Amino acid sequence: MTKRIAYRTCPLCEATCGLELHLDDDELTLVRGDKDDVFSNGFLCPKGTALKQLDADPNRIRTPQIRRGDTWHDATWDEAFAEIEARLLPIIERDGRDAVGLYLGNPTAHNLSAIIYNKVLIQSLGTTNVFSASTVDQMPKQISSGLMFGGGLSVPIADVDRMDYMVIMGANPYASNGSLMTAPDFPGRLEALRERGGKIVVIDPRRSQTAEKSDEHLFIRPGTDAHFLFGVVNVLVTEGLVDLGHCAPFVERMDEIERLAPTFAPEVVAPVCGIDADTIRRVARELASTERAGIYARIGTCTQEFGTVTSWLVDVVNILAGNFDREGAMMFPLPATGGATSGNKGGKGRGIRLGRRTSRVKQMPEAFGEFPVATLADEIETPGAGQIKAMITVAGNPVVSTPDARRLDRAFDSLEFMVSIDIYRNETTKHADVILPSPRVLTKGHYDIAFYSLSVRNVANYSPPVVELTGAEAHEWETILRLSALLAGQGSTIEAAAMLDDFALATVVQKGATRSDSPIEGRDTAELIEALSTNGRRGPERILDFMLRTGPYGDQFGADGHEDGLSLAKLEANPHGIDLGPLQPRLPDALAMPNAMIDLAPDAIVADVEARLIPSLDRRANGEMVLVGRRDLRSNNSWMHNIKVLVKGKPRCTLQIHPDDATRFGVTDGAVTRVRSRVGEVELPAEVTDGIMPGVVSIPHGWGHDAAGADMDVAAEYAGVNSNVLADGLLMDPLSGNSVLNGIPVTVEALVPAHSSV
Numbered sequence: 022m023t024k025r026i027a028y029r030t031c032p033l034c035e036a037t038c039g040l041e042l043h044l045d046d047d048e049l050t051l052v053r054g055d056k057d058d059v060f061s062n063g064f065l066c067p068k069g070t071a072l073k074q075l076d077a078d079p080n081r082i083r084t085p086q087i088r089r090g091d092t093w094h095d096a097t098w099d100e101a102f103a104e105i106e107a108r109l110l111p112i113i114e115r116d117g118r119d120a121v122g123l124y125l126g127n128p129t130a131h132n133l134s135a136i137i138y139n140k141v142l143i144q145s146l147g148t149t150n151v152f153s154a155s156t157v158d159q160m161p162k163q164i165s166s167g168l169m170f171g172g173g174l175s176v177p178i179a180d181v182d183r184m185d186y187m188v189i190m191g192a193n194p195y196a197s198n199g200s201l202m203t204a205p206d207f208p209g210r211l212e213a214l215r216e217r218g219g220k221i222v223v224i225d226p227r228r229s230q231t232a233e234k235s236d237e238h239l240f241i242r243p244g245t246d247a248h249f250l251f252g253v254v255n256v257l258v259t260e261g262l263v264d265l266g267h268c269a270p271f272v273e274r275m276d277e278i279e280r281l282a283p284t285f286a287p288e289v290v291a292p293v294c295g296i297d298a299d300t301i302r303r304v305a306r307e308l309a310s311t312e313r314a315g316i317y318a319r320i321g322t323c324t325q326e327f328g329t330v331t332s333w334l335v336d337v338v339n340i341l342a343g344n345f346d347r348e349g350a351m352m353f354p355l356p357a358t359g360g361a362t363s364g365n366k367g368g369k370g371r372g373i374r375l376g377r378r379t380s381r382v383k384q385m386p387e388a389f390g391e392f393p394v395a396t397l398a399d400e401i402e403t404p405g406a407g408q409i410k411a412m413i414t415v416a417g418n419p420v421v422s423t424p425d426a427r428r429l430d431r432a433f434d435s436l437e438f439m440v441s442i443d444i445y446r447n448e449t450t451k452h453a454d455v456i457l458p459s460p461r462v463l464t465k466g467h468y469d470i471a472f473y474s475l476s477v478r479n480v481a482n483y484s485p486p487v488v489e490l491t492g493a494e495a496h497e498w499e500t501i502l503r504l505s506a507l508l509a510g511q512g513s514t515i516e517a518a519a520m521l522d523d524f525a526l527a528t529v530v531q532k533g534a535t536r537s538d539s540p541i542e543g544r545d546t547a548e549l550i551e552a553l554s555t556n557g558r559r560g561p562e563r564i565l566d567f568m569l570r571t572g573p574y575g576d577q578f579g580a581d582g583h584e585d586g587l588s589l590a591k592l593e594a595n596p597h598g599i600d601l602g603p604l605q606p607r608l609p610d611a612l613a614m615p616n617a618m619i620d621l622a623p624d625a626i627v628a629d630v631e632a633r634l635i636p637s638l639d640r641r642a643n644g645e646m647v648l649v650g651r652r653d654l655r656s657n658n659s660w661m662h663n664i665k666v667l668v669k670g671k672p673r674c675t676l677q678i679h680p681d682d683a684t685r686f687g688v689t690d691g692a693v694t695r696v697r698s699r700v701g702e703v704e705l706p707a708e709v710t711d712g713i714m715p716g717v718v719s720i721p722h723g724w725g726h727d728a729a730g731a732d733m734d735v736a737a738e739y740a741g742v743n744s745n746v747l748a749d750g751l752l753m754d755p756l757s758g759n760s761v762l763n764g765i766p767v768t769v770e771a772l773v774p775a776h777s778s779v
C-alpha cells in the first residue's frame with residue numbers, strides 16, 4: 022500500500038476550505054484541514070471530514086441506472102444514453118423543446134464541470150423551461166445588484182477582516198459558513214473582528230449561534246427587514262448622516278431616496294418589525310459613524326416576501342452610510358477568472374434585462390434565463406402546447422428543496438420521462454427513468470469560479486483530480502456533454518462530446534479575441550487553442566486555463582510584462598492556492614451600467630416599494646404564527662443526510678417554538694406537534710426554546726427522507742420531515758419570482774394535549 026497526501030478544496034459549501042487528504046493507494050483514509058492553505062489556514066468543519074464517508078457510502082450510485090416499472094437495473098453508459106435517445110428525443114420531436122424542463126441544483130455551483138458546461142447543456146436542449154435553486158435562494162440579490170450595479174453577480178462583499186462594525190441580517194454563518202460571501206472560517210473572522218474591539222449586531226427572529234456569539238442580538242419579525250432598513254435610511258437622511266464619500270460621482274437618483282425616506286420614520290416601522298425606534302436610530306448612527314462598517318445580509322432576507330426590496334436596501338444603507346467600496350466596508354472582489362465585475366473599463370456595461378419572456382401558465386417573468394421554480398409544477402400539470410412532459414435534473418433535489426413539495430412530487434410522477442445526473446436515488450431522482458452518476462469527488466478537478474468572485478480576499482486555488490476513474494465511472498463533464506450532444510441531434514458518443522468541448526473552447530477564445538477590452542484582442546485563435554491543448558488537455562481545465570490566463574491576473578499567453586501571471590500550470594505548482602491580496606476599491610470599473618453609474622433607486626424597485634411595502638406599514642403582530650427555516654452545521658441542504666457521523670445524535674429536524682406559544686398551544690418539549698399551512702401539514706417533535714421569537718416557529722429544510730423508492734438507508738432512518746410541504750408555491754417576491762420560505766403563515770397544534778382534561 023502506498024500512503025500519500027493530496028490537497029483539495031472542499032466542494033461542499035461556499036467557504037472553499039483547503040483539505041489535506043490522506044490516502045492509502047486510492048482509498049481516502051483521513052481528511053484534515055490544510056494548514057498551508059492560503060485562505061482557510063487549516064480550518065474545516067465536520068462536513069469536510071465526512072467527505073471520507075461520502076466517498077465510501079454504499080448507497081452512492083456508481084453505475085448508470087435504468088428504471089423499468091419499480092425496478093432499477095445497472096446499465097452501461099451506452100445503454101443509458103440509448104434509453105434517453107429512444108425515449109426523450111421522440112418527446113421533443115412530437116411536442117417541441119419546451120416539453121423538456123431542466124432543473125439545475127445547488128451543487129452545480131460547486132462543480133467545475135457543471136459551471137462550465139451547463140451553458141452548453143442549456144443551449145443544446147433549447148428549452149425556455151429552465152429552473153434552478155436560484156429562485157429558492159439568492160435571486161432577489163441578483164436582481165437588486167443587477168439593477169443597481171449592472172450585473173447579477175455584482176454583489177458587494179463585506180471586507181470582514183478589516184471591518185470594525187458588522188450588522189448581520191438573516192444569516193447564520195456559524196452554521197452555514199457563509200453565503201454570497203466566501204470566507205473560510207467565517208466564525209474565526211467574526212471573533213477576530215470582536216477581538217480588535219469591533220462590534221457585531223445580529224438581526225434574526227432566532228437567537229442563532231451567530232447571534233449568541235455577537236455583541237447584540239435583535240429579534241425581528243420575519244419578512245420585515247425592509248421596514249427596519251428603510252427606518253435606517255430615514256435616520257441617515259433626516260439626521261444629515263448621508264456621506265457618499267468618493268462614491269458620490271458615481272451615484273445617481275439620491276433624490277428618489279430622499280423622496281421615499283420620510284414615509285419610514287423609525288416610529289412608523291418599529292411596530293411592524295418589532296425593533297424599537299431608539300434602537301433603529303442607534304444602529305443607523307453606529308453604521309454612519311464607524312469608519313469601517315457594513316451590513317451583511319443573506320438568505321433570511323432573500324427568501325421572504327420583500328426579498329428584492331430588502332436586498333436593495335442593504336446596499337442603499339451601505340452606500341448612504343459611506344460604507345462602500347472602501348477598506349473595511351462593502352467591496353467588489355476582482356476574481357482571477359474574470360467575471361461580472363472585471364471586464365468593464367470605466368464602469369460602462371450593458372446592465373441587465375429582465376422579463377424577456379414569461380412562463381406559460383402563470384406568466385411569471387424570466388430572470389437571468391430562468392423561471393421561478395415555484396411554478397415548475399404548474400408547467401408540468403397544465404395541459405396545452407408547451408407543457409413540460411419530461412425533466413432533466415442535474416445535482417438537484419427539488420422535491421425536497423422547493424415549495425409545495427407534495428405537489429411537485431405528484432407532478433414528477435406524471436412525467437413521461439426523466440433523466441437525472443446525481444449521486445443518489447433520492448426523493449427526486451427516484452422519479453427518473455435514467456440516473457447518470459457523477460463519479461467520486463476525488464476524480465474531479467476543482468476550482469471555485471463562482472465563489473472566488475464573491476470572496477473576502479482575492480484568491481485562486483485549483484485542485485487537480487486526486488484519483489483516476491475506475492469501474493463504470495465517467496467524468497461528469499463528459500456525461501453533461503454526451504447528453505448535450507444527444508439533445509443537439511449529434512448522437513451521444515464520446516467523440517460527439519469532444520467536438521462540443523472543442524466548440525465551447527473555440528467560442529470563448531473567439532469571443533476573447535474580438536473584445537476590445539480583452540488582453541488577447543486580435544491574437545491568432547488557432548495558436549491560442551493549440552497552446553491551451555498541450556499535453557492533450559481538454560475538458561473544464563482547458564477552458565479554466567483560458568479564463569485564468571486572460572483574467573485580470575493572467576499571463577496573457579506570455580504577453581510582455583505578464584509572463585509571471587496566472588495560468589492553470591502556475592496554480593498546479595501552488596497546491597495551497599495563491600493569495601492575490603485583500604479587496605481593493607473598484608469604482609467605477611466594477612460597474613456594468615450603460616451610463617457607468619450606480620442606480621440608487623431603480624424604477625422597478627421603487628414601484629414595488631410603492632405598491633407593496635408602503636401599504637404594509639400598518640401590519641401588526643396579531644397572534645398568528647409564521648414559519649422560518651434554519652441550517653445546522655452538520656447538514657447540507659437536502660443531502661449529506663446519508664452519512665451516519667453527521668446525522669447521529671440528537672434529532673435536528675425539530676420544531677423550534679417559544680415557551681409562550683408552546684403554552685398557548687399546549688405543546689410540550691419533545692412532543693410530536695402538527696404544523697399546517699395553506700398547502701400541507703407535517704408532524705414533528707417540538708423543541709421549546711426562548712431562542713426563538715414569540716409568534717415564530719422554525720423547521721430546518723432538506724429533510725423528509727421517508728419516500729418509498731428512494732435508496733438511502735441512513736437518511737431513511739433519520740428521515741425528519743420536509744418543511745417545503747408547508748411552503749406555499751403562491752407566495753413569491755414578485756420582482757424576482759423567489760419563493761417565500763421564511764414568514765409562511767402556519768397553525769400549530771399539539772397532538773397529545775399537554776394537560777389532559779380528565
Ligand SMILES: Nc1nc2c(c(=O)[nH]1)N[C@H]1C(S)=C(S)[C@@H](COP(=O)(O)OP(=O)(O)OC[C@H]3O[C@@H](n4cnc5c(=O)[nH]c(N)nc54)[C@H](O)[C@@H]3O)O[C@H]1N2
Nearest residue numbers: 126127154158416417418419422442443459650658659722
Ligand atoms: N424551506 C427552505 N427550502 C430551501 C432553503 C431554505 O432555506 N428553506 N434553501 C434553498 C437553497 S439556499 C438551496 S441552494 C436549495 C438547494 O436545493 P437543491 O438545488 O435541491 O440542492 P441540494 O438540496 O443541495 O441537493 C443536491 C443534489 O445533488 C446531488 N449531488 C451531490 N453531489 C453531487 C455531484 O457531485 N454531482 C451531481 N450530479 N449530483 C450531486 C445530491 O444527491 C442531491 O440530489 O434549497 C433551497 N430550499
Ligand SMILES: Nc1nc2c(c(=O)[nH]1)N[C@H]1C(S)=C(S)[C@@H](COP(=O)(O)OP(=O)(O)OC[C@H]3O[C@@H](n4cnc5c(=O)[nH]c(N)nc54)[C@H](O)[C@@H]3O)O[C@H]1N2
Nearest residue numbers: 191192193197200243244319320321652654656657658763
Ligand atoms: N451546514 C450547512 N451549511 C450550508 C448549507 C446547509 O444546508 N448546511 N447550505 C448552504 C447554502 S445553499 C446556503 S444558500 C447558505 C445559506 O447561509 P445563511 O444565509 O447563513 O443561512 P441560514 O444558516 O439558514 O441562516 C438564515 C438565518 O435567517 C434567519 N431568518 C429567517 N427569516 C428571517 C427574516 O425574515 N429576517 C431575518 N433577518 N432573518 C431571518 C433564520 O432564523 C436563520 O438564522 O448556507 C450554505 N451552507
Ligand code: SF4
Nearest residue numbers: 031033034038066069
Ligand atoms: S466549511 Fe464548507 S468548505 Fe469548509 S470544510 Fe465545511 S463544508 Fe467544506
Ligand SMILES: [Mo]
Nearest residue numbers: 127154158200
Ligand atoms: Mo443556497
